[in-house]
Amino acid sequence: MFSNLSDLKKASYFYVLVMLINVTQVLIFRAVAPEAETVVFTHMATPLLATILMLFVVTRDGVGQGGRYGLGFRRSGWRTWGLALLLPLLVLAVSYGLGWLSGVAALAMPTDGGLPNFIINQLINFVVVTILVLSEEIGFRGYLLPRLLGLGPKRAAALSGFAHATWHLPIFLLTPFYEVQGNMFLIIPIFLLESTAGGVIMGLLRLQTDSIWPGTILHGAFNSFWEVFGELTLLSSPIAIYLVGESGLFTLLGTVVAAFWFLRRRSMDTVTLDQPVAAD
Secondary structure, three states: OOOOOOHHHHHHHHHHHHHHHHHHHHHHHHHHOOOOOHHHHHHHHHHHHHHHHHHHHHOOOOOOOOOOOOOOOOOOOHHHHHHHHHHHHHHHHHHHHHHHHHOOEEEOOOOOOHHHHHHHHHHHHHHHHHHHHHHHHHHHHHHHHHHHHHHOHHHHHHHHHHHHHHHOHHHHHHOOOOOOOOOHHHHHHHHHHHHHHHHHHHHHHHHHHOOOHHHHHHHHHHHHHHHHHHHOEEEOOHHHHHOOOOOOHHHHHHHHHHHHHHHHHOOOOOOOOOOOHHHO
16 A cells, blocks of 8 residues: 555554554444453454554555564564563562552462462463563564664664553543553553653563564563562552552652663664564
């Protein structure tokens, strides 16, 4: 359809397309099945759908061997998998640890099924969550990020992270399925900043390894460890929701520090995202 678009225009088209699909499916589910939490899973699939439409309908870059930038499946980036698993654990352990030490929250050991059952359930949850977030990573780090590289790798990582953060807004604002406690005028800005900082880390991992897998593992680990620490924590003060968790200031601070560490320490000299789209 549009075979001569610049990379930045392709990035813009992708963002508009994924947001249109996102809002449309949210509104449809609200009208047809307002209680159906299936909307959350269809919401998570929208970046994958937008990527497919961009590659095979809008630009047709995915047809034949002419397109640049694979989606990041060819390489595993396995050397960074340990970091991708441990960094979310460290950030959230510090966040919730500060909450426990400050007295706004308290550590509570699992009682339903005991510790072994809790660990098994969380491992299964990590696998399921990581599979689900792969769709988001394909869209925002697989397709969008490489097409923003004309702005520079660090700016591209930040902008793709912000785009991913704002992609959550329809599910936040138009449905009851993304649980938001507290004042949304405080929670949402914190969430957007935290998600953007996390997106910087995922983006830099993608660029350094030319692989989508490290960022996907890190994304899945963040989401899974939030559930782990959430189940191990009792909130004992109303302000706790603004300090710990997915939209907490402690979590934001830890994620921002980690993102700045990545920006300062991770070399971008290895960015060579020039594989044909069809190779994926």
